[in-house]
Amino acid sequence: MGRAESIIRILVVPLLAVLWVSSGLADQGGVTLSTEAETGLKHWKITEHGLDLELIQVPPDFIRASYAARGLPPEVSEAVATRCVFGTIVRNVSQSALSYRVADWRHVKADGTELPIKTKSEWLEEWHGMGVRFSWSILADAPTFAVGDWIQGFTTLDAPHGSRVTLKVVWTIEGKRYAKVLSNLECAPAPQQP
Amino acid sequence: MQRSCRIWNVRRHLSSPEAALALVLLMLVASVAVAEQPPLGHKMNPVSPPLAAPGFTLPDMDGEMHSLEDFRGKVVMLNFWATWCPPCRREMPSMQRLYEKYRERGLTVVAVNQFEDPDLVFEFTGRLGLEPTFPILFDRESRVSERYQVKGLPTTYLLDKAGKIRFRAIGGREFDHPEVEALIESLL
Numbered sequence: 001m002g003r004a005e006s007i008i009r010i011l012v013v014p015l016l017a018v019l020w021v022s023s024g025l026a027d028q029g030g031v032t033l034s035t036e037a038e039t040g041l042k043h044w045k046i047t048e049h050g051l052d053l054e055l056i057q058v059p060p061d062f063i064r065a066s067y068a069a070r071g072l073p074p075e076v077s078e079a080v081a082t083r084c085v086f087g088t089i090v091r092n093v094s095q096s097a098l099s100y101r102v103a104d105w106r107h108v109k110a111d112g113t114e115l116p117i118k119t120k121s122e123w124l125e126e127w128h129g130m131g132v133r134f135s136w137s138i139l140a141d142a143p144t145f146a147v148g149d150w151i152q153g154f155t156t157l158d159a160p161h162g163s164r165v166t167l168k169v170v171w172t173i174e175g176k177r178y179a180k181v182l183s184n185l186e187c188a189p190a191p192q193q194p
Numbered sequence: 195m196q197r198s199c200r201i202w203n204v205r206r207h208l209s210s211p212e213a214a215l216a217l218v219l220l221m222l223v224a225s226v227a228v229a230e231q232p233p234l235g236h237k238m239n240p241v242s243p244p245l246a247a248p249g250f251t252l253p254d255m256d257g258e259m260h261s262l263e264d265f266r267g268k269v270v271m272l273n274f275w276a277t278w279c280p281p282c283r284r285e286m287p288s289m290q291r292l293y294e295k296y297r298e299r300g301l302t303v304v305a306v307n308q309f310e311d312p313d314l315v316f317e318f319t320g321r322l323g324l325e326p327t328f329p330i331l332f333d334r335e336s337r338v339s340e341r342y343q344v345k346g347l348p349t350t351y352l353l354d355k356a357g358k359i360r361f362r363a364i365g366g367r368e369f370d371h372p373e374v375e376a377l378i379e380s381l382l
Contacts, residue, residue, distance in 0.1 A: 066278060070309065091365070133335040134309055136276065140345035143364065146239035150365035151346035152281070 031182055042186055049178040050094025051171050056087035057188035058154060060161060067137075076132055080123075084159040084187035086167075088139045091150035099144040100171040107157045108166040108181065118156050161190035234285055236371035237363070238350070244358035247272070247351065248341040252331035255312045260304075260331055262357065269296075269381045270353040271303045271369070274333075274344045276310055277318040281366025282348040287324040291370040292378070294327075300355070300382050303328035308336050308347060354381045 032045045041057045060081035067077035092098040106114040120138040127134055139153030159165045166183045247270075251261040262270070273289060275282035286305070293303040307315055307330055315332075319325050333339055342351065345364065352361035361377055368374075 070278070071311075135336040135339070136279075136308060136347060143345040145364060146237075146362070148235045148237035148365075149239070149363065150235075152279075152365075153346060 029183075030180075041188070044182055044185055046180055046182065047093065048180055049171075050092060050096070050098055050173045051100075051169075051178070051180075052089075052091035052093045052150075053169060053180075054089040055155070055167070055182065055185060056089075057186065058085040058087045059188040059191065060085075061191050063154075070134065072132060072134055073130070075130065076127055076134070079126070080137075080154065080156060083118075084157040084161065084163065084165060086155045086157075086185070087152065088155040089150065089152045090139070090145075092145035092147060094173050095147055096174050097144055097146055098149075098171060098173050099142070100169070101142040102139060102155070103141070104170040105155075106168040107159065108168055114168070115158065118158070120153070123156075157187070159187055161187050163187050234281065234288075234366040234368045236368050236373050238352060238361040238367070238374060238377055239363065241351075241359045241362050244354070244360050247353050247357050247359050248338070250333075250338045250341070252306065252333055252338060254329055254331055255316055257312075260329055262304075265302050265304065266357055267300075267355050269301045269355060269378060270351075270357075271301065271378075272342075272351045272353060273303065273305045273348060274308060274339050274342070274350070275305055275348045276308045277315060279347040283322075285348060285366040285369060286322060286326060288367070288369040288371075290324045290326050290328070292374070295370070295375070296378055296382070297328075301378055305330045306333050306338060307331065308333055308339060310334075352377060352381065 030046055030048060034043045034045070035041070036043070041059070043057075044055045046053050063081040063085060064074075064077045067080070068074075090100065102117055102119045105117050107117055108114050120141045123138045124135055137154055139155050140151055143149075143151060145151070155167070157165055157167070163186075165185050165187060166181060167185055168179060168181045170177060170179045172178070247262060249262050251259050253259055271289065271292070273285075275286070277283065289303050289305070293301065303326075305326065305328060310332070312332060315330060319330070339349075342349070348366055350363045350367065350369075351359050354360050360381065
């Protein structure tokens with residue numbers, strides 16, 4: 001066995017394994033999963049066909065607290081907090097305009113049934129109907145991004161806390177439509193009862 | 195501290211090629227840490243053809259009213275933001291630096307806060323490393339951001355002296371980047 005090979009076998013491979021585990025990174029079909037050391041929250045990330053997409057677990061208590069801090073009534077925060085929420089960051093990393101419509105995205109159930117995702121417009125219609133003029137926090141419905149543009153907001157799925165879900169994301173660049181299915185996403189767990 | 199001690203111990207017992215490999219591993223750790231805070235970018239995209247910026251009148255922190263018309267003849271960086279928006283917080287010091295550099299030559303920055311209370315924003319700006327001295331206006335019901343078709347926060351428009359929207363950026367940016375400064379120079 002050569003010297004370089006023994007270095008790799010004895011030193012590098014175990015160290016890389018340790019780093020891989022300690023950084024909480026794992027790659028599943030182009031989807032990188034990481035876990036925040038401090039909070040234990042999970043992130044999923046893809047970079048594909050000009051789209052950089054990150055999904056981050058959002059615990060219901062965080063939603064309640066942040067909406068309360070904005071002075072929003074409990075019925076607004078509860079309606080969101082009782083859903084499976086992912087903080088979503090969408091970034092155009094292509095060299096062309098990129099667009100998406102949340103109305104095209106799907107929550108894919110275990111039996112293959114595809115459900116639409118409640119859009120920002122639908123949330124705002126509810127909130128404005130309640131006299132709440134808050135227009136933020138939910139991921140934008142149907143933006144078109146120029147090069148380097150990015151956005152963040154909540155994606156809300158009708159699924160229980162702690163459950164596993166599959167999300168189908170669709171986007172368009174230069175008239176070409178792309179889709180990616182992110183399986184085995186975990187909704188943030190329900191808060192522990194005292 | 196413990197991690198750096200471990201690395202130091204490893205490196206102490208390694209010969210030269212082994213030290214090089216350890217350095218590569220160290221860089222890998224560093225890259226993971228950096229990946230958690232991606233750079234903001236600096237690209238502002240042209241709006242073509244330039245659009246007339248919708249007019250507005252909004253109160254500032256002291257309740258004094260300001261209209262877009264007040265800034266006519268200046269280059270205006272119009273920023274829609276909120277304190278709870280992380281990239282909004284990250285980009286604000288760079289807007290202040292840009293403002294300080296170009297205000298005497300005719301640039302103004304106008305930060306239009308969404309939905310928040312002036313007291314909360316006052317407290318927030320006091321905690322920033324570089325406190326903004328440009329006007330912060332309050333669009334409590336997001337009616338102005340609706341007219342500008344703002345899809346998400348932050349969104350920033352660059353208006354020329356005639357009040358036309360010339361450039362736009364959706365998402366946080368480092369505004370004191372030379373490429374943004376070149377755009378400002380071209381409009382002044």
